[in-house]
Amino acid sequence: MYRKIIAFFTIFIMIISLSACGNKDYSEVSTKTKDNNNSKGDKxxxxxxxxxxxxxxxxxxxxxxxxxxxxxxxxxxxxxxxxxxxxxxxxxxxxxxxxxxxxxxxxxxxxxxxxxxxxxxxxxxxxxxxxxxxxxxxxxxxxxxxxxxxxxxxxxxxxxxxxxxxxxxxxxxxxxxxxxxxxxxxxxxxxxxEYDKKFKEVKNKNFVTGHEAFAYICRDFNLQQNSVENMFSEGEPSAKKLKELVDYARKNNVKTIFSEGNVSPKVSEALASEIGAKVESIYTLETKEDNKNYLESMKDNLEKIYVSLK
Ligand SMILES: [Zn+2]
CATH class of the missing domain: 3.40.50.1980 (Nitrogenase molybdenum iron protein domain)
Known part of the structure; x- marks a missing residue:
């Protein structure tokens, strides 16, 4: 999707994810239906x-x-x-x-x-x-x-x-x-x-994405994401944040900037060229991409993140 921010891709926002975990039982499977047996074989x-x-x-x-x-x-x-x-x-x-x-x-x-x-x-x-x-x-x-x-x-x-x-x-x-x-x-x-084992073997735990969508992967595998947009794809651009992200990437020897289909790769490309890194695609699964199912997309994500940290 096209966003205003794309026009300003020389500027970035970074939010370092340090979220605590919430734990709250939420909402309902509502029980409005009495009996709905599908004995006829209808889908x-x-x-x-x-x-x-x-x-x-x-x-x-x-x-x-x-x-x-x-x-x-x-x-x-x-x-x-x-x-x-x-x-x-x-x-x-x-x-x-x-x-x-x-x-x-x-x-x-x-x-x-x-x-x-x-x-x-x-x-x-x-x-x-x-x-x-x-x-x-x-x-x-x-x-x-x-x-x-x-x-x-x-x-x-x-x-x-x-x-x-x-x-x-x-x-x-x-x-x-x-x-x-x-x-x-x-x-x-x-x-x-499989990836719990792999990620435990790598020292570097930091990776950079376009859209801050990967906090749950981070929690599962003890990693840390840094993103060029904020978590909800509508970040306000800021030159200060761009500089912070560049400095961060240099300091942490970031070699790969991940880019999602929904986020302009230009944002990630600009950052990558600034620090001499390459751009790799990653799936948020928010839309179906490359005709991959959930497991295939997640395996692809985890492998790419793992390779970037090795
Ligand atoms: Zn999202």
């Missing part, structure tokens, strides 16, 4: 707000569901506003899944207007272990960092909440959903264990 229609939730739903529901993502086509979810058609789709679905934590301010409004009271509503982040946003962010963006799906551990929480909703909607296939969830969760665990 369950699941509507999700944006890409990672689609990935999780598909991993658990496989061929027994169809998933529609409200935010699609490369649009950045942070800037999304729904149209009438989107509300219609939510009303037609059996299940509506959103992330919460301020990722979809529109969704919380939409929920009040849903006419079809049988829609099962899932706040996927429910029960997660959240990272608090910095104090200056909190006023405008809520208390917690919403990028929870970028933690392999929190991904299990989100997938599990979706699984519970699928069972509620389609109890006849409970075992199918349970087994798919277990299979997906063990793949997440395996990937976590």
């Amino acid at each position: 369950i229609e699941v509507v999700v707000s944006f890409n990672p939730l689609k990935e999780f739903a598909e991993a658990v529901g496989k061929d027994k569901i169809t998933v529609t993502s409200i935010v699609s086509g490369g649009i950045e979810p942070h800037e999304f506003e729904p149209k009438a058609k989107d509300l219609e789709n939510i009303n037609k679905g059996k299940i509506f899944v959103y992330n919460g934590l301020g990722m979809e301010p529109w969704a919380e409004k939409v929920l009040k207007t849903i006419e079809n009271k049988d829609v099962i509503i899932v706040k996927a982040s429910k029960g997660g272990n959240f990272i608090k946003t910095s104090e200056e962010e909190e006023g405008t963006h809520g208390e917690y960092d919403p990028h929870i799906w970028l933690s392999l551990k929190e991904a299990k929480v989100e997938a599990n909440n979706i699984k519970e909703a699928l069972i509620k909607a389609d109890a006849a296939n409970k075992e199918f959903y349970e087994n798919n969830y277990k299979d997906f969760a063990s793949k997440l665990d395996n990937l976590f264990n």
